[in-house]
Amino acid sequence: MFQAFQPKNVINTPFLFLTGKGGVGKTSTACATAVSLADNGKRVLLISTDPASNLQDVFGIELTNRPKVVPNVENLHACNLDPEASAKAYREKVVGPYRGKLPESVVSSMEEQLSGACTVEIAAFDEFTSLLTNTEIVSQYDHIIFDTAPTGHTLRLLQLPTAWNGFLEESTHGASCLGPLSGLADKKDLYSKAVEVLAAPDKTTLILVTRPDVSSLLEADRASIELKDIGVKNQIVIVNGLLSEYNQEDEVSSAFYQRQRNALKQMPKSLKQAMTYSLPFVSYSLTGIENLRYLFKLYTLPATLSNNQTETNDHLNLKDVIDDFSLSDTKLIFTMGKGGVGKTTVASAIAVGLVEKGHRVHLTTTDPAAHLNYQFQSSLMNQNLSISSIDPKQEVEKYKADILSKASKDLDEDGIAYLQEDLNSPCTEEIAVFRAFAEVVAKTDNEIVIIDTAPTGHTLLLLDAAQSYSKEIEKSTGEVPKSVENLLPLLRNPKVTEVVIVTLAEATPVLEASRLQEDLRRAEISPKWWVINQSLYATNTTDPVLRGKAIGELEWIHEVSDNKAINCAIIPWLHEEKVGYDKLKDFIN
Template sequence: MRFQREHLPHTKHLFFTGKGGAGKTSAAAASAISLAESGCRVLIVSTDPASNLQDVFHVSLSNEQTPVPGINGLYALNIDPEEAARVYRENVVGPYRGKLPDAAIKSMEEQLSGACTVEIAAFDEFTRLLAAPDVENMFDFIIFDTAPTGHTLRLLQLPTAWSDFLDQSTHGASCLGPVSGLQEKEKMYQQTVRTLSDSQLTSLFLIARPEESSLAEAGRASAELKELGISNQFLLLNGVHPGSMSTDSITEIYIHQQQEAIRHMPEELKGLQQYRIPLLPYNIEGMDGLRLLLNQDTANAEAKQEAVLPPVLDLPSVDTVVDDLIQRDSRFIMTMGKGGVGKTSMAALIAVKLAERGFPVHLTTTDPANHLQHSLKDKKLPALLTISSIDPDIETTKYKEDVLSNVQDDLDQDSLLYLQEDLDSPCTEEIAIFHAFAKTAARAKSEFVVLDTAPTGHTLLLLDAAQSFHHEVLRSQGELPSEVKRLLPRLRNRQETSVLIMTLPETTPVLEAERLEADLLRADIQPAWWVINHSFLAARVEDPILQGRARQEAKWIERVHANHPHRTSLIPYQPIPRRTTITSQP
């Protein structure tokens, strides 16, 4: 069924969530515009660390409500996790400056240096919007353009997780500072839990592309959210090809794979009310494009008929990238980018090519959603290739056991209880993953290590861990492991490490990749290559709809190449076979 405005539920809170690149920002923004232009007062909110909402509306956003130009009654805001964390830290520490000794202030700041502080600070803003009567009364609808699925799940799980933590904590040994300060907000957290699980107040759209991995992640999200009591769910399939008279093999396989992915979607999704947005021959950009998204007429939109596709730049292939990695003997390789740009498949491809050329290679993932197993289906793996993943639950358990075994003989009972309670804080998982990440990087002395990192926001937190967790690791475990000490210098050394920025030849992926590069440069990490993936233009497609999308790609390919003239690789779109699970190897 074609998605239109009348299909929007009449609940005050509407969530649009899904894998990165699924189109949740466009769907949320189009819904917000449609509701506002029907006479409603609407607030649209982004809780994504890599938000692109301001790109959609062409307006600078902050954590304050900002009117969207040209649309009466529509307001937008972006919850910036880093800024929220800065404000949160100062709110906790500020009142004590000048009243407590410097050592005490330093200790408080140290406790607030973990990545989970960023999470809870952003959640404070999120909770404020759901629980604040003034915001509730001001708007008819509040629409949340949430982060990629893994981050969204963590965000929405926080109310329950932190309620449990507050109930169990009595000594104030939290990575978020004194528990007494958090206790003041416990009622607000409880109200947020009730709001999220109330089907009269909250509806959630799971956005997915008609692709196996996107639908699989939507299925996982659906199941986990239902466990949290968020059951008023809808499935929105975005980018469904309406069918084609073209007989070229790429289009036939593309349509067939979409149909097969929909037919074999997870059982969790089959019972949901489903809506569809057709694949359009143009990118959704600007207000007019967003208005058309919920317009029935776009289902019959035709691509502009032009005689030929524009020429495509002759850019290096993956083989050229691999040649460069071998020539520079860069043993630690990371693919980075927004979720959905193909960094997992690219990491797997590079690892296989290196192993096929006779080099020992270890391929791993730090992605909580563990997409790596989806990228190697039906591939005969070279003997020199080993595969593993960093499982957050396993690594957290191992980390706790290691910490306690190292210090339990040296601590009295009260100190041991204090440490055990501190290890129950959410920061522990981040620290544990960081340790495993550092150990994997250490393998690059004897073999190539290819790391498939998590989506952009999580990747930035992971890289920042080497600095922001230094004191946390030292406080919890004593002596820093040698691999931890060496990690950031190795990341900054281009002779040892090559960072590949992955993107798609589309507006939002390129803009977000540019922001990622800027963040990496501020951390003194110089990307080695930009890889533009899944290009219809490079594949010279024949289908009118796909050709329409191919024409839109040209300016973004040229932009990336202009900024990185000698370090840009272009990968044609290639249909991907159905996937099965690959077992990790030690």
């Protein structure tokens, strides 16, 4: 279908940046590419800026922010930057001087504004910019590979002149990611040079890594367009994990193959404009040098069961989750997790399960594709189930217009440009959508409300901080609506609210879900349930490749059930989509 990706035939620029959704295989692709180029005589430096990086696990060595020789691969060095640690140091640099001088609530607001994903990404950019512009280091290598590229939002932010003046320290326009650059004014020239390098087609190749599933393809397309708009146009696409053939006697294998092909038929037109390559779905773990070398040789290496991998599958299932919510009389249920893990399906199945137990349920989502309409299409609905959909774009535009109308009278043209870009941050969407959620909850009574795609702990703390902040500073225009103010305490009440974290039994989704849980606990919310979705281990597949992959899931199933979750349920990979009310009942039968 696509030409197999072979780095020596494709890569001809000194800098490579990999981007894509969490869990698509960026790190394994980056590591295998680095090994392949080094094996072909190129001097290679591999750098990870991913907070969930597992470079050290892949290579089996301890890594720091200094390049280190990778054993058994001549010409390859690697380093692991820690953007979380960088962000922490950066926050203290900005906030520290104000401790004891400003009210505690103001300092708390400043800290939370600098605790979001945007700040971590800026801190990561600061780290690898130092390497990118270090001529002594750059001159030693033919290729420098960055695992995890900056987003278009971050790069646009870096390009705006107002990002480098005192506007940020004075603006109080509302709760957003305001101020991620306020401590980095001395880096302006350095950042400008780095952005120029990213946009130079003879210097940089952007590799968009995706899985052959609809959500991953849409995310790759969004990133492609966003980065093209700011000049990063030398792009290629790698479709990772493509099952090349299937076992006709295995239902799971046949359905898995067909789902991938159906998703690729829906590949966005703009993404098709880039040269597209593929990497195979493999049964083995992409750790260790030899396994990384196998990847480009297209080996599948069917796995064999060892003695400690023959355990029975006796984990809890989604019916247990629904029974628990029904008995505990939970009123608010949030499903949370990274895109593509199946939050909407899980939320819908929980809703149907609770309705079947006699509860009145309102289900709402922020899925921009209105996936709930698809989930329940052409089906007879139970009168105890009501559904709504919140359009993030509309809510964000309303929120932006509100903030801009109140703040723009005090800003010049550059200030407005910065504010507009600042309001394009992920936190802005979460806050705008959360306000809409709060209004839905405020209007409901005598029913369970299930919310698909909930705000992170950071967003909740940001809203909380905004309440205190606006009380301290009268000129602040970041008012928190009563509906939000009333909802925040409810979310912290375990007798009223439960959070379900949805993940896959893979490294990146589990690591990212773990960070999400830590984030929520900072906001005094402790998730009671984790749901591992789409588990091949929970199927009866006999296909050697899929079975090998299933065995690889065991490590992450144990990590969740033993170390992360209070309660863990597993949903098997299903050979058909559960579309319609009656089909969703299959989850509880």
